[in-house]
Every structure is written in C-alpha cells, then in structure tokens.
Amino acid sequence: MKEKLKSEINSILNDISKKKEELLKAYDRLKKEYGFSIEKKKIVFDAKVREYNKLFKNSWIDSIFSTEFREFLSIPFIYGVFVPVLFMDIVLFIYQQTALRLYKIPLVDRRDYIVYDRKYLDYLNWIQKFNCIYCSYVNWFLSYAVEVAWRTEKYRCPIKHARKIKWWHDWQKDFADYGDPEAFKKTFCSIAEYKRLDKKQ
Numbered sequence: 001m002k003e004k005l006k007s008e009i010n011s012i013l014n015d016i017s018k019k020k021e022e023l024l025k026a027y028d029r030l031k032k033e034y035g036f037s038i039e040k041k042k043i044v045f046d047a048k049v050r051e052y053n054k055l056f057k058n059s060w061i062d063s064i065f066s067t068e069f070r071e072f073l074s075i076p077f078i079y080g081v082f083v084p085v086l087f088m089d090i091v092l093f094i095y096q097q098t099a100l101r102l103y104k105i106p107l108v109d110r111r112d113y114i115v116y117d118r119k120y121l122d123y124l125n126w127i128q129k130f131n132c133i134y135c136s137y138v139n140w141f142l143s144y145a146v147e148v149a150w151r152t153e154k155y156r157c158p159i160k161h162a163r164k165i166k167w168w169h170d171w172q173k174d175f176a177d178y179g180d181p182e183a184f185k186k187t188f189c190s191i192a193e194y195k196r197l198d199k200k201q
Contacts, residue, residue, distance in 0.1 A: 006177070013173045036120075043120035056123040063127045085138050092145055104191050105151050113144035151194070158187040 031037060035049030045053070058066075096107050118124065118132035146169070154171045162178040174193040176183035187193075 010173070043117050045120070045122070050122050053122040057125060060125040060127045063125055079134070081138055082134070085141055088145065089141060092148055096148060100148070100151065103152070103155050103189075105155055106194050108144060108147045108151065110141075110144045113147065114140045154193065155189060155191070158190075159184055 035046040037044050100107055114137060116133055116136050118136065119129050121129075124132065150169045150171050154174060158171075158175045160172060160175045160178050171193075174187065176187050
C-alpha cells in the first residue's frame with residue numbers, strides 16, 4: 001500500500017513538472033503576440049509595437065503629481081529595505097563560496113533570478129523604470145536567497161513536513177517522506193539529486 005501511494009505521488013509530481021514546462025512554452029508563444037523577442041538576453045520589440053507602446057507612456061512629472069500623499073510616506077520604508085538586502089547579498093555570496101562548495105552543492109547563479117528586463121518597456125518613464133529595477137533586485141533577490149536555502153535544506157534536512165504548507169519548492173520531491181527513516185538515511189547529505197541541475201545548465 002505504501003509503495004503504491006508513493007508511486008501515485010511521484011506520478012502527480014511528474015505531471016506538475018510537465019505542466020510547468022507547458023506553461024513556459026505557452027509564455028514563449030505569447031511573446032510573438034506582444035511583438036518582442038529575446039536576443040542575447042536583450043529584449044527587442046518590433047518597431048511598430050514600440051511606437052504603439054509609447055502612446056501609453058506618462059511623463060515623469062505626471063508620475064510625481066499623481067502620487068498620493070500616503071504613497072510618498074511609504075518611500076523611506078520601501079527603499080530602506082535596500083540596505084539589509086545588500087548586506088544579505090554579500091553574506092549569501094560568502095555563504096555560497098564556503099558552505100555550498102564544502103557540501104559540493106552546485107552554486108545558485110543569481111543571474112537566473114535577478115533580471116533587469118523591464119527597462120526595455122517603452123510605456124514606462126524613467127521613474128517607473130527605476131522603481132522596476134529596484135523591485136527586480138529586492139523581490140527576485142529573495143527568490144535567489146530562498147533557492148540557496150533550499151539547496152542547503154536538501155542536503156542537511158531532506159524531510160517533507162507532516163503538516164500542510166501553502167507552498168513547497170521543487171526540491172521537495174527529492175525529500176524523504178515524513179516518518180520514513182530509510183529514505184532519510186538514503187537522502188541525508190546526498191548530492192546525487194543535484195546532478196539534474198548540471199543537465200539544465
């Protein structure tokens with residue numbers, strides 16, 4: 001019964017992975033509808049699409065005067081996050097170069113997570129682009145940091161939770177089931193599953 005359930009769970013996880021791949025392919029097809037392509041990591045829009053997008057661009061002065069007072073009050077709190085995030089960025093760099101290398105875990109490439117491609121949008125003014133660059137750095141840095149943590153968890157604590165959690169990461173499928181000591185012994189401090197990263201790169 002236990003093996004049957006495990007097989008059923010693995011089948012569902014494989015279906016989820018396939019659906020994710022299908023979703024990415026659908027987004028690739030959507031690029032044509034919006035009139036852009038990616039060439040050497042640079043976003044290139046069709047000339048007609050660029051002209052059309054510019055029609056929706058507000059001036060930076062309009063952006064300032066259309067901002068509500070309560071939004072101005074939030075500025076120091078939003079941009080104040082930059083300092084701890086920058087510090088954490090430095091700490092994570094050191095962590096990866098030491099702990100992950102010692103564990104023989106493939107390093108996380110921050111360029112796969114922190115992407116500054118919104119600057120190519122012609123319907124954004126320079127203030128909006130600056131805000132987007134900041135959001136890209138802070139928000140996606142957190143995703144990068146979480147991936148570093150997950151790879152460490154995969155190595156040191158590869159056990160699924162007994163309680164339901166709102167969301168789980170891709171490494172969870174390589175974790176031992178909660179209450180399965182044999183699987184835990186097999187996966188604890190194992191780097192075998194990380195080989196699939198090398199295949200993707």
